Amino acid sequence: MQIRLTVLGHDGAEDTDVQVAAPADTPLAAVLGSLASAAAPGSPAPGAVFCEETRLDPRLAVLGRPPLTDGAVLSFHRPAEGTGREPAGARLLVVAGPDAGGVHLLRGGPARLGRSARADVPLDDPDVSRLHCAIELTADGSVTVTDLGSTNGTLLDGAPVTGGPHPVRPGALLRLGESVLRVESEAAPAPPPPGDRDRSGRRGLAGWALGLRGASAPGAPAAPEAGPSGSREAASRWPDPAAVLLTALESGPRLWERDAGHPDAFALRLGTAQQAPELLPPVTLALPAAGSLGVAGPRGRAVGVARSLLAQLAALHPPAALEIVAVAPGRAEEWSWLGWLPHVRPSRGQDCGLLLAFDAAQAAARVGELQARVAAGPPGDGRRTVVLVDGDPGEAATRAALARLAAEGPAAGVHLLVPAETPPATAASPLEETLVSARAASPVFAGCATAAVLSGPVATALRLVGPGGAASPTAGADAVSAAWAGRFARALAPLGQDPAAGGAPAPGGGPLPESCRLLDALGLARVTPGALRERWSGQSGLPLVLGAGQDGPAALDLAAAPGPLAVDGGPRSGRTELLASLTASLAAAQGPRDLSLLLVEGAGEGLRPAAELPHVASYLPATDPVRMRAFAQALREELRRRAALLGEADGGAEPFGAARLRVARVVAPREPGDARPEAPPMRAQGSGPLPWLVVLVDDFEALLAPPLSAPGRQAAGSVVRALDAVAREGHPLGVRLITAGGAPAAAIRIALTGHPAGRAELRHATGRATHFQAGRVTARIPRTSTLRPTVARLDWSRAGDPPARRPVRELGNGPTDIALLASAATRAAETDRTATATFV
Ligand SMILES: Nc1ncnc2c1ncn2[C@@H]1O[C@H](COP(=O)(O)OP(=O)(O)OP(=O)(O)O)[C@@H](O)[C@H]1O
Secondary structure (H helix, E strand, C coil): CEEEEEECCCCCCCCEEEEEECCCCCEHHHHHHHHHHHHCCCCCCCCCEEECCEEECCCCCECCCCCCCCCEEEEECCCCCCCCCCCCCEEEEEEECCCCCCEEEECCEEEEEECCCCCCEECCCCCCCCCCEEEEECCCCCEEEEECCCCCCEEECCEECCCCCEEECCCCEEEECCEEEEEEECCCCCCCCHHHCCCCCCCCCCHHHHHCCCCCCCCCCCCCCCCHHHHHHHHHHCCCHHHHHHHHHCCCCCCCCCCCCCCCCCEEEEEEECCCCCCCCEEEEEHHHHCCEEEEECHHHHHHHHHHHHHHHHHHCCCCCEEEEEECCCCHHHHHHHHHCHHHCCCCCCCCCCCEECCHHHHHHHHHHHHHHHHCCCCCCCCEEEEEECCCCCCHHHHHHHHHHHHHHHHHCEEEEEEEECCCECCCCCHHHHHHHHHHHCHHHHCCCEEEEEECCCCCEEEEECCCCCECCCEEECCCCHHHHHHHHHHHCCEEECHHHCCCEEECCCCCCCCEEHHHHCCCCCCCHHHHHHHHHHCCCCEEEEEEECCEEEEEECCCCCCCEEEEECCCCCHHHHHHHHHHHHHHHCCCCCEEEEEEECCCCCCHHHHHCCCEEEEEECCCHHHHHHHHHHHHHHHHHHHHHHHHHHCCCCCHHHHCCCCECCCCCCCCCCCCCCCCCCCCCCCCECCEEEEEEECHHHHHCCCCCCCCHHHHHHHHHHHHHHHHHCHHHCEEEEEECCCCCCCEEEEECCCCCCEEEEECCCCCEEEEEEEECCCCCCHHHHHCCEEEECCHHHCCCCCCCCCCCCCCCCCCHHHHHHHHHHHHHHCCCCCCCCCC
16 A cells, blocks of 8 residues: 655744555555654654644554645644635635635634735735735624725625725625625525536637637637526536635545536636626636647746636546646656546556656657547547646756657647746737747647637636637636645545446545555555454355456456456466466455355465465366366256256245345355365255355366376366356356466456556447456565565655666575465454344
8 A cells, every 4th residue: 555645844944745655454554753853854753743633643643544645735843724624604715816716714803914924814816905904704694895995996796895894795796906705604505506508608708719619709708607697607607716725634525526428518607707896707618629739938827727728627537537747847846746636547557657748758758648639530439638737847848748748649638738937918018929029939839729828917817719719818827836736636535436336436445556455455464353253243245356457456347247267367477376376366356155265276276375365165177087076966966956956936036145045055255174175075054155166277278188197187077068158157146267378258357468567458349448466375485575664755856767676586495475375364264143143
């Protein structure tokens, strides 16, 4: 298990990002000393640890479990600042402007807003006075605003605020300088749910871009929002930066709401129209129609706008619909916040830790990947890639390739977002001239079909120039700060995407590891009889953990599988190891009273270590024709008995998972102290529910076409026919078949690629594929290498490098994991009371 944490600097020291690798279930206490010395070398383990404002007990807080998930911020000695999630009487949201996105809690007493660092709510807006106005939550829960003698004045719903405190109704808009704030109190009306919105009209001043997809002609600005209800509708459809932050912090219903087919997929809000003081008509743009987007203006503001756009995209689109890449050599400090987003994890086989490029070599690698992607044409799944390009990419070839990508990428779903440094467009430097100078300065910017040009004396306004050259009216630009972006991205860090859950966020994530210990993937780092008994008692179905996937453990439910599972792969690709792991995974899921396993080997004896599991009712190497025939006969007999038992119980209509509880078992679990599972092939009848039966066959091809020298050659046919019968008839009888090598038909296939050993793809009957690294169970891995947690400082500038390839050390003299599991399972079975009280 790996998570990334941030330790806040103490006494003015810098914050430290670290990567922690530890076995599952490791308590924070085990790494506290290392965390402290990673943050400040030589410092001892702290006396108190806080995760945001909550004090943690390091013995009880477990790494990888909330709140200690990817992106968590720890502070030693004193609590960190709140997140805006805590309950408060009222909240002040900065919904538009050059320093948008802030969520401030009002807890009683006046809060002063202004440009000064001394302000309670500081706003980086040049048109805001140092101390501009004060907002107060009074004892009766109402909110008031008082102007503090500001230069440009304060507007409340369009009316100037003068004199003493003015009452502020929930939902009212306050305008100071270019910034717009909304007060939300408990009485505030909730924005309408997304489903209620009117999708018919594409509104917003930059409707020309959206109009390209159907509503109005390119270049024709659409009508601004009509009234307060229209404004709320727009707020819901085009979330402002504060709403974007809250969506991430609260994992709100809008999180990742837009898949590639959503009507508003890849649409962006850039700011709000300026001419309606009491409303906020959004200025929007549809990326598919706009192509690549350049943002020209003074650097700080242009980067703030780019941050806001990337955050919006990441909040509304799941990684399955959107990939984000950053090419910003030398600018790791500015853009490393993107590294927390699940969207920058390589998911198409890119050879890097994250899709970031902070030096020329990484930039060349990312651009090469993007070129290959564009050459392959638009992806069938509609997934798009947004590439931030900031600064000089280094080599001339990379620069030229990026300029081509800016122009040609959008047709293949690759859009560049390119901030370019220019003075703002003003009366002295009109829009056209500003554009010309930006294009001359950056060939990549010049390749962008659409440009957002920051304008006005302090560059807080914006005009969009579309593919046809038409410019939108002036709007107030939304920009967010670096601190805001970091907080936003960390909130998304623990989320991956679990394809099985239909796109719902799931914890974990990252590229596939080089190797995976199955017991870690199972969450059984310390396998004890007690832990096994607990699992066995809580389980239904046959969950099969395969190994490590991109977003946590890869798994499937064998009980629900529509037919046999086949494992394919070349020589030495790890087929035998995978079968042993599947055996172990099943044994960890259900106790021997509920699950019997039959192991068959077409050649060799690679599965012998797995035969030690108490679930294994029979282990059959293809060496003795007499035993093989007896096995085949017993297996057919078992199918007949099951058919008779289940048929008597309910006529065969009930699903096996329910029916099995009504009928007595046929294959009894192995008794403690019982002899090896070689003979007899099937065990005597016992009591308890009818167990699931899983037949696992390795080297199946050697049974199908046995070599002349094979000792079991004459009996191989009878075993194959019995296995055929299992494939045909076993499903409703609770019998499942897993084969490695040569099975002609199967409902689910696992293909081992062999690079590295154990690398595999799970292919469902539906065509869906999941990549994973198969779990290992038979290696003798030195205990310490899996049990000692490590803490390393994160170097974001190297995140775009190919991952270090360290050979898996198999020095071992320790026991194998399959032996540990078999021993714990045998002891757990001896004392297992969970299944003895069921029906007979
Ligand atoms: N999941 C895995 N992770 C890491 N290494 C593995 C994994 N599975 C197998 N290996 C390595 O690959 C080697 C071959 O594995 P295994 O014997 O399971 O492959 P196979 O496909 O059954 O080979 P054969 O061609 O002999 O049938 C093993 O010795 C092991 O070192």
